[in-house]
Amino acid sequence: MQIIFDAKVTPREYHQQGRSFPFPTMxxxxxxxxxxxxxxxxxxxxxxxxxxxxxxxxxLIRRYRCPYCGMTFSFLPSFCLPYFQYTLEIIFLSLxxxxxxxxxxxxxxxxxxxxxxxxxxxxxxxxxxARRFLANLNLIKVGLRQMLPYIPLPPSENKKEAQRIISIVxxxxxxxxxxxxxxxxxxQHSFMAPHA
Numbered sequence: 001m002q003i004i005f006d007a008k009v010t011p012r013e014y015h016q017q018g019r020s021f022p023f024p025t026m027x028x029x030x031x032x033x034x035x036x037x038x039x040x041x042x043x044x045x046x047x048x049x050x051x052x053x054x055x056x057x058x059x060l061i062r063r064y065r066c067p068y069c070g071m072t073f074s075f076l077p078s079f080c081l082p083y084f085q086y087t088l089e090i091i092f093l094s095l096x097x098x099x100x101x102x103x104x105x106x107x108x109x110x111x112x113x114x115x116x117x118x119x120x121x122x123x124x125x126x127x128x129x130a131r132r133f134l135a136n137l138n139l140i141k142v143g144l145r146q147m148l149p150y151i152p153l154p155p156s157e158n159k160k161e162a163q164r165i166i167s168i169v170x171x172x173x174x175x176x177x178x179x180x181x182x183x184x185x186x187x188q189h190s191f192m193a194p195h196a
Contacts, residue, residue, distance in 0.1 A: 001030060004184045006177060007077035011087060012055040014077055019045070019060060023075055029066040030073055040064035043072055050080060052087040053116035078177040082190045086125065090116075091192065092169075092176045094126040095133055099159065100166035105130075132192050134162055140191050141165065143183045148172060 005024050007014055014021060026040045043065035047058040064073045079087045090112075097108035105123045112121060133140070141153050144165070151168060154161040173179030183191045 001071060002074045002076050002082055002184075003030065004076050004078055004080075004181045006181065007079060009077075010055070011050050011052050011059065011077075011079055014079075015050075015055065015057055015059050021060075021062075023062040026064055026073065029069060029071065031066060031069050031071040034066055034069040034071065036066070036068050038066070038068055040066045040073060046074070048080075049085045050087060051085050051120070052079070052090055053119050056120070078181050081180065081192055084192065086121070088176055088180050090119070090121065091129050094121070094129045096166055096170060098126050098130045099133065099162040100170065102159065102163065129192070130162075132194075134159075136191060136193065137161060137165065139187065139193075140183075143187045143191065144168060146186050147182055 003024075007021075009017070028037045029035055029040055041064060043063040045060040045062055047060055050057065050059050059077070062075045064075075065071070066073075076082065079089065081088050081091060084091060093112060094108060097103050097111055098105055103111070105126045108126050109121060109123050113119060144151065144153060148168075151172070153168075154164040169176070169179050173182070180191065
């Protein structure tokens with residue numbers, strides 16, 4: 001099970017602190033079937049790739065294990081999305097340009113690369129992120145409805161709907177980490193999770 005936490009640092013700072021980073025501690029098991037008030041034990045680390053505009057390397061992810069039920073928990077920093085190498089900011093910037101502003105992928109790429117010239121992003125990345133977001137629109141709307149019950153959401157499934165959702169997310173959740181973390185807590189998976 002993954003738990004997203006607000007790291008409050010950049011990926012580079014997180015990487016530099018390594019094992020000495022002040023990781024969150026758990027006081028109870030997070031397994032809904034267990035929930036015993038027994039603090040899970042530290043269970044080592046695993047590393048994963050992370051890429052942003054200034055940094056590309058492996059970072060450590062802290063793991064815990066419940067001594068009673070045996071479930072393991074990983075603390076993922078808020079600049080990450082599960083199963084994605086690029087940071088949340090880069091992914092959301094791609095979505096904002098491609099879906100929110102309705103730019104061509106080529107124009108999005110030029111704009112992003114002009115701002116972050118060391119970034120190794122490709123047009124295919126942007127198109128992939130957009131496809132994943134569009135496939136998850138209904139799920140994203142359910143998550144938004146739970147977080148913002150009174151906000152009007154668009155009814156149809158098309159690019160205009162995606163523009164409206166991007167606008168709601170970018171204006172209602174600043175920084176983007178807030179939306180990602182709250183969505184993950186509410187729905188128990190990422191807003192960019194594979195479409196079931």
